[in-house]
Amino acid sequence: MRSIRVWARLLGLRGTVIEEVNVNDAGEGTEVVVAVRPGWRERGRCGICGRRAGRFDRGGGRRRWRALDLGTSLCWIEADAPRVCCSKHGVVVARVPWARHDSRFTRAFEDQCCWLAVNCSKKAVAELMRCSWRTVGSILERVCGEARLKVDLLSGLTSIGIDEISYRRGQRYLTVVVDHHSGRLVWAAPGRDRQTVLSFFDALGQERCKEIESVSCDMASWISSAVAEAVPDAQRCVDPFHVIGLATDALDEVRRELWREARREKNLTLAKDLKGARFCVWKNPENLTDRQAQKLAVIGKLNGPLYRAYLLKEQLRQIYRSATYEEAEALLDAWLAWARRCRLPAFTKLARTITAQRDGILAAIRLGLSNARVEQINTQIRLITRRAFGFHSADALIALAMLTLSGLCPPLPDRVK
Numbered sequence: 001m002r003s004i005r006v007w008a009r010l011l012g013l014r015g016t017v018i019e020e021v022n023v024n025d026a027g028e029g030t031e032v033v034v035a036v037r038p039g040w041r042e043r044g045r046c047g048i049c050g051r052r053a054g055r056f057d058r059g060g061g062r063r064r065w066r067a068l069d070l071g072t073s074l075c076w077i078e079a080d081a082p083r084v085c086c087s088k089h090g091v092v093v094a095r096v097p098w099a100r101h102d103s104r105f106t107r108a109f110e111d112q113c114c115w116l117a118v119n120c121s122k123k124a125v126a127e128l129m130r131c132s133w134r135t136v137g138s139i140l141e142r143v144c145g146e147a148r149l150k151v152d153l154l155s156g157l158t159s160i161g162i163d164e165i166s167y168r169r170g171q172r173y174l175t176v177v178v179d180h181h182s183g184r185l186v187w188a189a190p191g192r193d194r195q196t197v198l199s200f201f202d203a204l205g206q207e208r209c210k211e212i213e214s215v216s217c218d219m220a221s222w223i224s225s226a227v228a229e230a231v232p233d234a235q236r237c238v239d240p241f242h243v244i245g246l247a248t249d250a251l252d253e254v255r256r257e258l259w260r261e262a263r264r265e266k267n268l269t270l271a272k273d274l275k276g277a278r279f280c281v282w283k284n285p286e287n288l289t290d291r292q293a294q295k296l297a298v299i300g301k302l303n304g305p306l307y308r309a310y311l312l313k314e315q316l317r318q319i320y321r322s323a324t325y326e327e328a329e330a331l332l333d334a335w336l337a338w339a340r341r342c343r344l345p346a347f348t349k350l351a352r353t354i355t356a357q358r359d360g361i362l363a364a365i366r367l368g369l370s371n372a373r374v375e376q377i378n379t380q381i382r383l384i385t386r387r388a389f390g391f392h393s394a395d396a397l398i399a400l401a402m403l404t405l406s407g408l409c410p411p412l413p414d415r416v417k
């Protein structure tokens with residue numbers, strides 16, 4: 001094989017003519033600079049739409065694109081970057097077969113970056129690829145943008161979940177939509193208000209809105225009012241995850257109130273016990289360690305109100321494990337009756353909320369909405385928002401979430417998926 005062909009193979013370049021390869025000393029290591037030009041089929045095309053377009057001028061002259069490292073050396077692709085005049089997009093830089101429009105990196109480099117960002121730690125990606133995490137963010141945006149044009153994530157939706165996710169330590173919010181059937185994230189946008197939810201239904205379009213049978217969400221009115229407006233015939237459900245979350249919050253409120261009271265009365269042992277009780281009352285009983293289970297038994301003996309609150313939370317959780325819908329309905333009503341007269345303000349308040357949402361809560365059970373899945377995707381998005389810290393925009397965070405949870409992540413370069 002001629003050496004030029006070997007280079008083309010090694011670099012994974014298609015539709016490209018290699019003119020020259022130079023190996024230079026650069027800083028601490030060596031760098032390989034590969035001078036190329038697009039093959040004749042690829043020449044003179046618009047960088048945005050790829051249609052044939054007449055040459056406009058030389059543009060910025062010679063340009064370099066970072067390519068994947070070759071062995072231990074840094075590698076660059078170097079070529080002219082002329083501009084063309086597209087009938088639709090005006091004067092733009094001509095398309096090149098080795099890189100996406102407006103990028104300083106090759107396709108293979110960007111694909112690998114995405115794969116790593118989805119599968120490895122931030123530090124590992126930035127260090128291995130020798131670029132900043134912020135740069136990784138803009139690469140993710142570009143790759144995700146391209147992938148979203150090719151795949152229609154919104155087709156065939158019948159059962160969806162809408163949720164809000166906070167990021168930047170609760171300063172900002174995303175609204176996300178998941179497909180309950182595939183368990184995939186299908187849409188995300190910054191903001192948490194009625195308008196954001198409505199813009200999802202706009203993107204879905206009137207025809208496909210009619211196909212939506214059920215929508216699950218939390219109890220926030222900004223979501224449910226938008227859902228009622230856009231898909232009036234769909235069954236609204238309350239995510240089990242949020243119901244249990246509210247019970248956990250109420251339990252914590254009871255514990256804190258008792259702790260404050262114990263401190264007021266200078267009952268320091270009780271105060272300490274209550275503080276330590278946090279984890280064992282939060283956890284689900286099957287996950288308790290032996291020590292935590294013992295502690296729970298002590299709470300059972302010593303502290304009536306806290307134990308009652310704990311049982312209320314657990315009982316509410318049991319409703320989602322009922323064998324039949326009828327059983328769940330009976331359990332929920334029994335729970336409501338108990339919570340209303342439990343003399344714990346946090347739970348009587350919760351009982352009022354749950355009474356108001358009873359239909360939606362039962363609908364989730366009737367439709368067999370799997371809580372495990374909703375909670376899992378919720379947890380995953382939360383983890384991603386933490387990793388996305390350092391990106392310059394919400395779009396980069398959304399791109400990382402979509403690439404990870406929508407099945408859009410490209411395979412590693414030159415491998416069959």
Ligand SMILES: [Zn+2]
Binds near residue numbers: 046086087
């Ligand atoms: Zn064009």
